[in-house]
Amino acid sequence: MLKQRTWVAVAAVVVGFQLLGMCNLFALAMLDPLDFLALQSIRKGLEDLPGSNFFASWDFTSDPCNFAGVYCDSDKVLALNLGDPRAGSPGLTGHLDPAIGKLSALVEFTVVPGRIIGSLPQTLSQLKNLRFLAVSRNFISGEIPATLGQLRVLQTLDLSYNQLTGGIPRSIGTLPALSNVILCHNRLSGTVPPLLSQTLTRLDLKHNDLSGSISPSSLPPSLQYLSLSWNRLSGTVDRALTRMNRLNYLDLSMNRFSGCIPGRVFTFPITNLQLQRNSFTGPVQPPSQVTITTVDLSFNRLSGQISPLFSTVQNLYLNNNRFIGHVPATLVDRLLAANIQILYLQHNYLTGIEINPTASIPLSSSLCLQYNCMVPPVQTPCPLKAGKQKTRPTAQCVEWKG
Secondary structure (H helix, E strand, O other), rough: OHHHHHHHHHHHHHHHHHHHHHHHHHHHOOOOOHHHHHHHHHHOOOEEEOOOOOOHHOOOOOHHOOHHHHHHHOOEEEEEEEOOOOOOOOOOOEOOOHHHHOOOOEEEEEOOOEEEEEOOHHHHHHOOOOOOOEOOOOOOEEOOOOOHHOOOOOEEEEEOOOOOOOOOHHHHOOOOOOOOOOOOOOEEEEEEOOOOOOOOOOOEEEOOOOOOOEOEEEEEEOOOEEOOOEEEEEEHHHHHHHHOOOOOOEEEEEEEEEEEOHHHHHHOOOOOEEOOEEEEOOOOOOOOOOOOOEOOOOOOOEEEEHHHHHHHOOEEOOOEEEEEEEEHHHHHHHEEEOOOOOEOOOOOOEEEEEEOOOOOOOOOEEEEEOOEEEOOOOOOOOOOOOOOOEEHHHHHHHHHHO
């Protein structure tokens, strides 16, 4: 009887192990074999940086759909988010394996900041269902694959803060569903291709080496966020900006844009207007009272009188231009009432300002008047870059008037 019970117990253990093995096989069988092998290849190309344990759960003897960053529907991987998304995570190192192109149902692919090197796999173009692609803040180099233009349902393309070179493929501009293009802080060159998507709301190309002009048809009127700063872009922008009626952020600074600044830009529902360090010319004429918090038009070639319609701006940078005449009394009044926090007018050709020499400038406000065609009636601290000369040489003022 004892032997019989022992054999029953042994049989139960054996059956238990068999069932466990079947469960493991069942778990592995849940994922499509191509997706399973693709995840294995991706894992071999990457490692956790010191302090990261993202891959701790990637044990291929269990169901990969339970891995960190892997999200499945039925037997297919729908989303792959590589790395711990928490702020301050050390991220990953290695390279992106071309096997990612085998994840045929993939809708979303992201990589957290880390030290991943190498180029973007050309096989990304095989992911026909991909809607969200974000590989930013790593050390990805090489060119943006022109084959990404085959991702016809792609909505977000974020390759920012890498070391990408070459041009922006024209094929990307033809993607019909794009809503966000974020390629800032790379080493991209060439021109900005026409962007045809009528759903594009965010375009961020700042800190690259882009050149050429922006044609009116290059930017869709659907844009709400536009940043092209720190490039070598040139030409006029008045026709392109006039088409915009939804912008709530605009930064064209640090370029070589020329021509006039259209008055329409001062009516945009934006907080900051950054147009500094370009070659804009002519007078500046807002059509109505400006409600933008910060307006920076410094370091251009703007001329004419300063409009009193700027008196409602909190931070106004008009320095290093060619403005003439008197400073509007409304600007002075609002400065003394602490409604204007920064009023930089240095390095122009201004000839007067109506302010009592004994007036007390609020501690929360800054006024700089030096290097104009007048002796500043009040002595206020100016930025160090403004220099030490209080007044522009008389010969320059006479020549400019003449």
